[in-house]
Amino acid sequence: MTALDRYLARLIAVPLVSTLLISAMLLVLDRMLRLFDFVATEGGPVSVVWRMLANLLPEYLGLGIPIGLLLGVLLAFRRLATSSELDVLRAVGMSYWRLLRVPFMYAFALAALNLAIVGFIQPYARYNYEGLRFELRTGALGASIKVGEFTSFGSRMTLRIEESKNEGRDLSGIFVNAVTSDGSSYAATGQSGTFLRTDDPNVIIFRLTNGTLIHNPPNATVPRVLTFTSHDLPIDLPKFESFRIRGGRNLELTLPELAKIGGNPKSSEQERDTSRSAFHFRLAEVATMFLLPLLAVALGIPPKRSTSALGVFLSIVMIVTYHKVNEYAEAIGSLGRIDPLIALWVPFLIFAGLVLWMYHQVAHVPGGQPIGALERIFSKLGKKLARLIPGRRRKPDEEEEATA
Numbered sequence: 323m324t325a326l327d328r329y330l331a332r333l334i335a336v337p338l339v340s341t342l343l344i345s346a347m348l349l350v351l352d353r354m355l356r357l358f359d360f361v362a363t364e365g366g367p368v369s370v371v372w373r374m375l376a377n378l379l380p381e382y383l384g385l386g387i388p389i390g391l392l393l394g395v396l397l398a399f400r401r402l403a404t405s406s407e408l409d410v411l412r413a414v415g416m417s418y419w420r421l422l423r424v425p426f427m428y429a430f431a432l433a434a435l436n437l438a439i440v441g442f443i444q445p446y447a448r449y450n451y452e453g454l455r456f457e458l459r460t461g462a463l464g465a466s467i468k469v470g471e472f473t474s475f476g477s478r479m480t481l482r483i484e485e486s487k488n489e490g491r492d493l494s495g496i497f498v499n500a501v502t503s504d505g506s507s508y509a510a511t512g513q514s515g516t517f518l519r520t521d522d523p524n525v526i527i528f529r530l531t532n533g534t535l536i537h538n539p540p541n542a543t544v545p546r547v548l549t550f551t552s553h554d555l556p557i558d559l560p561k562f563e564s565f566r567i568r569g570g571r572n573l574e575l576t577l578p579e580l581a582k583i584g585g586n587p588k589s590s591e592q593e594r595d596t597s598r599s600a601f602h603f604r605l606a607e608v609a610t611m612f613l614l615p616l617l618a619v620a621l622g623i624p625p626k627r628s629t630s631a632l633g634v635f636l637s638i639v640m641i642v643t644y645h646k647v648n649e650y651a652e653a654i655g656s657l658g659r660i661d662p663l664i665a666l667w668v669p670f671l672i673f674a675g676l677v678l679w680m681y682h683q684v685a686h687v688p689g690g691q692p693i694g695a696l697e698r699i700f701s702k703l704g705k706k707l708a709r710l711i712p713g714r715r716r717k718p719d720e721e722e723e724a725t726a
Contacts, residue, residue, distance in 0.1 A: 326411075326416075327423060327424050330398060330421070330424040330425070331424050331427075331428075333397075333398035333401060333402070334394040334395055334398045334425065334428060336394075337390075337393050337398065338391060338393070338394030338428070339390070341386070341389060341390040341393045341394065342383070342386050342387065342390040345382070345385070345386040345390070346382050346386055349378075349382045349385075349386075350375055350378070350379075350382065353375065353378060354371065354375060357371045357374055357375065358371055360455075360458070361458060370454055370458065373450075373454060374451055374454050376447075377448070377450045377451040377454070378447070378451060379447070380439050380440075380443045380444040380447045380448075381444055381447070383436075383439055384439050384440045384444060384607075385645075387432050387435065387436045387439075387611075388436070388607070388610065388611055388641060389638070389641060390432075391428060391429060391432050391611060391615075391618075392614045392617065392637055392638075392641055393618075393634070393637070393638075394428070394618075395425045395428070395615050395618035395619070395622070396617075396618035396619075396621060396622035396633065396634060396637055397622065397634070398425075398622075399421075399618060399619050399622040399623055400623065400624065400633070400634070403622070403623045403624060404624065404629055417685070418619060418681075418684070418685040419685070421619075425615035425618070425619075426612075426615055428615075429611050429612055429614060429615050430612075432611060433608050433609075433611040436607075436608055436611060437608045440607065441576055441577035441604060442577070444573070445568070445573065445574045445575055445576050445579075446568070446574075448571075448573045448574050449568040449574040452574075453565045456565045457565070469484070469485065469486050470482075470483075478500055478501045478502075478558075479498070479500040479501075479557060480498070480500070481496070481497070481498050481528075482497040482498075483495060484496070491516060492514065492516065493514060493515045493516060494514045494515075495513075496510075496512040496513075496515045496533070497509070497510075497511050498510045498511075498528070498530075498555060500555075504540065505540040506537065506538060506539045507537075507538045508535060508536060508537045508538065509536045510530060510533055510534065510535040510536070510553070510555065511533045511534050512530030512531060512532065512533030512553075513531060513532035513533060514531050514532065515529055515530045515531065516528075516529055518554075520556075524558060525557065525558055526556075526557050527554050527555070527556055527557070528554070528555040528556075528557050529552065529553070529554050529555075530550070530552070530553045530554075530555065531551060531552050531553075532550075532551055533550060534547065534548070534549050535547070535548040535549075535553060536548075572597060572599075572600040573600075575597070575600070577601060577604060577605075580597045580598075580601040580604075581597075581601055583597040584597040584598035584601055591658065592658070595655060595656055595657070595658045595662065596656040598655065598662040598663070599651075599652045599653075599655035599656045599662040599665070599666070600652065600656075601662075602652075602655070602662045602663060602666040602667065603648055603652040603666055606648055606667060606670050607645070609670065610641075610644065610670065610673070613673070613674055613677045614641075616677050616678065616680075616681040617637060617640070617641075617677045617680065617681070619684060619685070620633075620677070620680035620683070620684050620692050621634070621636055621637045621680070621692075621693065622634075623684055625691050625694060625697050632693065632697055633693060636696070644669070647669050648666065648669065651666050651669055652665070652666065679692070680692035
């Protein structure tokens with residue numbers, strides 16, 4: 323690798339890594355607030371939030387890696403162009419294709435990483451995430467007892483606690499109402515209490531101190547009242563159904579599994595359509611990464627004597643729009659209205675043709691600028707808006723235009 327290649331690698335690495343970190347942090351913070359609210363509503367432990375966010379990271383990286391690659395290459399070439407370094411490199415005989423050697427190295431490495439993420443890592447992470455949501459809803463993670471509220475342990479026991487200390491180890495102001503399997507019921511109050519583990523993983527002991535127990539057998543006319551200093555109440559933990567097996571959704575299937583279902587004649591037509599759509603969607607998203615260096619060069623080089631950032635804005639709009647088109651094409655292909663092969667790869671070919679044309683305009687057409695018309699329109703709009711700002715001092719070129 324030459325000194326030029328190392329220089330380009332450093333220019334690309336900084337915005338690439340920064341974009342990945344910023345996009346991942348924004349997505350994580352947005353989801354974190356909702357997850358904290360969801361976990362608090364379900365009464366689960368706070369630690370599960372971090373486990374759920376960790377399982378969402380592969381999905382966020384799958385979205386952030388293409389945008390990071392695009393902005394990394396685009397901002398690197400924009401810096402070369404605005405500092406006139408690109409003109410020097412072109413003057414000594416460096417072609418655009420030679421300058422794209424390092425960006426394509428990044429593209430191949432990140433495409434392989436993205437393929438591993440969306441094809442193999444993300445399905446397992448998504449399944450683990452759904453499993454945590456299921457366990458939170460059913461209480462299998464150990465739902466907390468909310469202070470001052472009635473908490474049900476199955477359909478036979480209700481518990482209320484007034485105060486909790488020492489991370490739930492010391493409880494006070496306790497009320498328990500339960501019905502046994504033989505039909506008798508009892509209610510107990512206690513000044514304090516604590517939960518104790520037993521040898522049976524399905525049973526725990528709730529030890530009450532300084533309280534009163536009212537027992538009402540089914541055949542007794544008068545309930546029995548007992549005052550105690552210490553009393554142990556066995557509590558049967560509710561049994562939870564197991565979570566479904568992986569593969570309930572296409573997001574939880576790896577690429578080989580999708581290909582197997584899509585090519586299996588024994589599968590239903592709907593299963594084949596949805597599996598093939600998901601398979602081609604992931605491959606099309608990965609294949610798009612090889613076009614991003616060309617798109618970045620076409621949009622990252624502004625016109626001469628211009629520092630417009632229109633290309634940066636337009637690049638993000640194009641990649642996000644193409645992603646949304648792919649999602650719509652996947653949905654149409656899943657419904658069986660259009661063959662998934664056509665629905666996903668025709669937009670890819672159109673997008674590839676547009677990117678190649680834009681790159682050809684910059685690299686092989688003298689003075690070519692694929693978004694030159696848009697640059698001129700936005701430049702004129704900017705000048706008109708600037709004139710409307712009161713108290714702004716005009717530049718000399720603007721005064722000449724106004725005089726003319």
